[in-house]
Amino acid sequence: MAFDYDLFIIGAGPGGVAAARQAKTYDVRVGIAEREAVGGTCVNRGCIPKKFIVYAADFALHDRAAASYGWSKCDRQFDWSYFIASVHQQLEQRRQSFLNKFQQAGIDVIRGQATFIDPHTVKIDGRKVTADKIIVAVGGKSIKPSKIPGIEYAITSRQMFELPQLPQRLAIVGGGYIGVEFSSMMNAFGVEVTLMDRDQTILSGFDDDVRTAVQQGLSQRGIQFLGNTTAKEIKQDATGLQVVLEGNDPQIVTADTVLFATGRSPNTENLGLENAGVELDEKGAIAVDAYSRTNQAHIFAVGDCTNRKQLTPVARTEGRAVARTIFDQQSPQIDYTLVPTAVVARPEAAAVGLTEAQAREKFGDAVQCYRTQFEPLFYSMTDRSEQAMMKLVVDRRSDRVLGAHMVGENAAEIIQSLAVAIQKGIAKQDIDANLGIHPTTGEEFFLLD
Numbered sequence: 001m002a003f004d005y006d007l008f009i010i011g012a013g014p015g016g017v018a019a020a021r022q023a024k025t026y027d028v029r030v031g032i033a034e035r036e037a038v039g040g041t042c043v044n045r046g047c048i049p050k051k052f053i054v055y056a057a058d059f060a061l062h063d064r065a066a067a068s069y070g071w072s073k074c075d076r077q078f079d080w081s082y083f084i085a086s087v088h089q090q091l092e093q094r095r096q097s098f099l100n101k102f103q104q105a106g107i108d109v110i111r112g113q114a115t116f117i118d119p120h121t122v123k124i125d126g127r128k129v130t131a132d133k134i135i136v137a138v139g140g141k142s143i144k145p146s147k148i149p150g151i152e153y154a155i156t157s158r159q160m161f162e163l164p165q166l167p168q169r170l171a172i173v174g175g176g177y178i179g180v181e182f183s184s185m186m187n188a189f190g191v192e193v194t195l196m197d198r199d200q201t202i203l204s205g206f207d208d209d210v211r212t213a214v215q216q217g218l219s220q221r222g223i224q225f226l227g228n229t230t231a232k233e234i235k236q237d238a239t240g241l242q243v244v245l246e247g248n249d250p251q252i253v254t255a256d257t258v259l260f261a262t263g264r265s266p267n268t269e270n271l272g273l274e275n276a277g278v279e280l281d282e283k284g285a286i287a288v289d290a291y292s293r294t295n296q297a298h299i300f301a302v303g304d305c306t307n308r309k310q311l312t313p314v315a316r317t318e319g320r321a322v323a324r325t326i327f328d329q330q331s332p333q334i335d336y337t338l339v340p341t342a343v344v345a346r347p348e349a350a351a352v353g354l355t356e357a358q359a360r361e362k363f364g365d366a367v368q369c370y371r372t373q374f375e376p377l378f379y380s381m382t383d384r385s386e387q388a389m390m391k392l393v394v395d396r397r398s399d400r401v402l403g404a405h406m407v408g409e410n411a412a413e414i415i416q417s418l419a420v421a422i423q424k425g426i427a428k429q430d431i432d433a434n435l436g437i438h439p440t441t442g443e444e445f446f447l448l449d
């Protein structure tokens with residue numbers, strides 16, 4: 001059968017874009033459908049606008065420290081509406097650049113909602129295309145629990161990038177990546193933040209020392225954290241939104257904005273997966289094998305629509321790997337235990353590899369941890385108390401470093417480099433044998449004993 005495309009991709013987020021670009025290097029016919037903005041969650045309502053807000057918020061934090069370094073105080077105001085409009089202009093340039101690159105590469109972009117008609121046919125707003133191979137890269141969306149009375153008053157991270165003005169009081173339900181990052185950014189702008197999680201501590205999945213250090217750092221900045229707590233109702237009255245809590249400390253928190261950041265779910269509805277015979281897993285994500293192949297041999301799924309790690313580099317790597325599997329007879333597999341990650345909060349957290357708890361489960365008493373906590377040089381000159389935390393998890397028998405964890409300034413940049421070494425199987429004695437760069441925070445990883 002003659003197909004319109006050798007490869008058709010549904011979704012132009014990081015996973016879909018990476019797959020399209022890689023596939024094009026094999027000189028095959030590639031098409032991609034996108035129902036919203038090219039670039040997906042990451043570019044339009046995730047990593048990139050988030051990082052711009054972090055940069056904006058950092059000015060406020062540095063401004064506070066500047067007086068200790070001899071700078072006179074000045075009365076500067078932050079204009080959120082000017083700033084967020086500039087962010088959206090910047091994002092528009094990025095979208096345009098994506099489209100230009102698609103055009104230059106000869107990748108067809110078809111705008112609209114794509115739905116499977118049969119295993120080889122996809123309909124995009126009335127237009128039908130056929131393809132030999134198909135990659136589903138439809139990503140995910142932030143969800144709000146439907147059963148909470150008044151949930152319509154709450155927003156998700158998507159609307160945080162569209163706020164017409166900053167709230168005075170913000171309540172955040174969910175202390176994962178999104179809740180922690182927004183609590184930190186909004187606090188820097190002077191917003192009164194209450195963060196809550198059904199768990200006792202924020203950032204589940206991270207090493208306990210990271211969780212504690214970030215939580216302490218947020219508290220020191222004035223963010224109120226309520227553990228073992230959730231919202232059971234939201235009511236509106238003349239003073240604002242009343243969030244009725246359930247848990248350790250049942251009370252009512254009054255806020256102007258309520259953000260739900262309790263996880264994201266895959267965009268698998270209205271996709272006609274049943275017409276293609278593609279199966280979902282128990283969580284509603286597309287079920288795939290180690291090569292991102294679905295139960296249909298010619299259909300693959302990558303990124304946040306599968307139940308793996310919801311991170312841009314993961315989606316990109318999966319996308320590229322599938323294109324190589326299809327067109328290059330290479331089948332690269334990804335080691336999900338060694339994916340570096342960061343929480344872009346203040347304090348920042350970053351990690352790669354096993355947490356202490358995961359390592360102990362696997363290697364028992366053979367696990368040895370090296371940990372330090374100290375005040376970074378920058379803060380010794382200021383009246384703010386700030387601590388950095390660094391930790392290496394090591395298998396004592398082989399001396400192999402199993403994980404690295406850090407909280408503090410530039411944690412993401414420092415862990416990024418260490419991740420390469422850990423992936424290559426570096427031993428603790430190799431780290432000890434290396435010289436640090438003085439005076440930096442990162443050099444402390446080379447001085448752990």
Ligand SMILES: Cc1cc2nc3c(=O)[nH]c(=O)nc-3n(C[C@H](O)[C@H](O)[C@H](O)COP(=O)(O)OP(=O)(O)OC[C@H]3O[C@@H](n4cnc5c(N)ncnc54)[C@H](O)[C@@H]3O)c2cc1C
Binds near residue numbers: 010012016137140270
């Ligand atoms: C607030 C926030 C901050 C984040 N920060 C970071 C970060 O700092 N670092 C990091 O690594 N990750 C971050 N992430 C996660 C990251 O954005 C995602 O892991 C990544 O975007 C997943 O890429 P993807 O290609 O799988 O899906 P997406 O980026 O979601 O792209 C999927 C695309 O498919 C389109 N689509 C869906 N259904 C259809 C259909 N039927 N037809 C046509 N098109 C369709 C969507 O419109 C979308 O454009 C963040 C996420 C959020 C929400």
Ligand SMILES: NC(=O)c1ccc[n+]([C@@H]2O[C@H](COP(=O)([O-])OP(=O)(O)OC[C@H]3O[C@@H](n4cnc5c(N)ncnc54)[C@H](O)[C@@H]3O)[C@@H](O)[C@H]2O)c1
Binds near residue numbers: 178179197199202230
């Ligand atoms: N810097 C980054 O790389 C980055 C930033 C943002 C998002 N992301 C990705 O997006 C994903 C989704 O982010 P997220 O923060 O929405 O989810 P998450 O899974 O990181 O955290 C959700 C948090 O909500 C809590 N929770 C769940 N239900 C609750 C309830 N009813 N009441 C109170 N607390 C509740 C959980 O205990 C958890 O701590 C992340 O897992 C991550 O993969 C990455």
